[in-house]
Amino acid sequence: MSKIIAVHSYKGGTGKTLLSVNLAATFAKNGKKVCVFDLDFRAPSLFALLKTPNADYWLNDYLNSTCEINKTLLDLSSKIPGNGKFYACLANPATEAIRDMSSKDRKWEMRALGRLLALRETMIKDQKFDYLFFDTSPGLQYSSINAIVAADFVVVATTGDRSDVDGTKRMLQELYNLFEKKTGLVLNKVLDASATAKKTEMQNKIKADYQVPMLGMVPCFCEILRAEGNLIFVQDKPDHPFTKILAEMARKIETDEVN
């Protein structure tokens, strides 16, 4: 069963962070213990979306081996209704920290992979977390590939944009395939996705085009754009179609039913 889920994409702006946070929040709402990690060290954004207070320790510190993972975890369970637990582990947004992270060498990256792999033992086995979500930076970056290698399942976010399609296809063949990772595609910002016939046709086309299972399709919602990243939809708008689509994605992940 998939416990560690990496959310990745070829291009930026495909909705990775929104998906990571809302998927994690869906599981938390269902009573699960989850943690979402910001692995986008070049452009940290999770702290802004979650509106968290400044953290004392960051994911950067854990990967640098200067602290253990528990010091970096922020308990945000009060933001989510129900008995679930929602934690976040943030990337340091300070310019100095971004600069530092982009100048790491291969050996550091190798140790960072070891630290990420160790989370299965410390967080899932020892602290009984149900799911960990890795929100990654787009494209082929060390931090993203580390996250993919450490994950059980990769959610690939893509839009119909021409600049994104070819790169995503290549990444599916040359990256996830090589690492033998289970993947599920999320087609985001889909126009005219309301008609059922159109939806099925689109789903079949995507399956044939990308040769990977679909996890879900998210229509382009003006409300999401209008919210300007100020909402966790799953929590703030429980009846919104986006919330329902996410609930279906979470169910598929939980029952291992991505096909």
Added chain:
Amino acid sequence: MIRNELSNKKPLNILEKIEESLEKLNDKMEIMIEIQKNSNTNGNNQKASLSLPDASLDVMTLLSMPDHLRKTAMAICRCGRATAEEISEQTKRARAVESAYLNQLVIMGYLKKERKGRKAYFFIDRETQS
């Protein structure tokens, strides 16, 4: 009675020692076979490919590896430290195959190997590689 037991144990001990020596020999032969293979395929580059002390097993390296080695390397990445037997359980390939690939990764400088009694453990030395 006691003498009898002792005389029974002796041949057993000798057999165990022989087995241990054979395993060591087997490991050495596997390394020699891998070196031979490398020299056949790489020609003049043989020396360069064999002298990579403490090469780092990072994700970009994993990506550039041939498929058969990547599978072994990924399994050891997940375990951190394992015997060929344990790796073969993960990859569903024969122990002898994994043993050969693991030894090849040792030669390439990506893994370290250490013997504890009759078992050989392979591991990624993440700490000293700084």
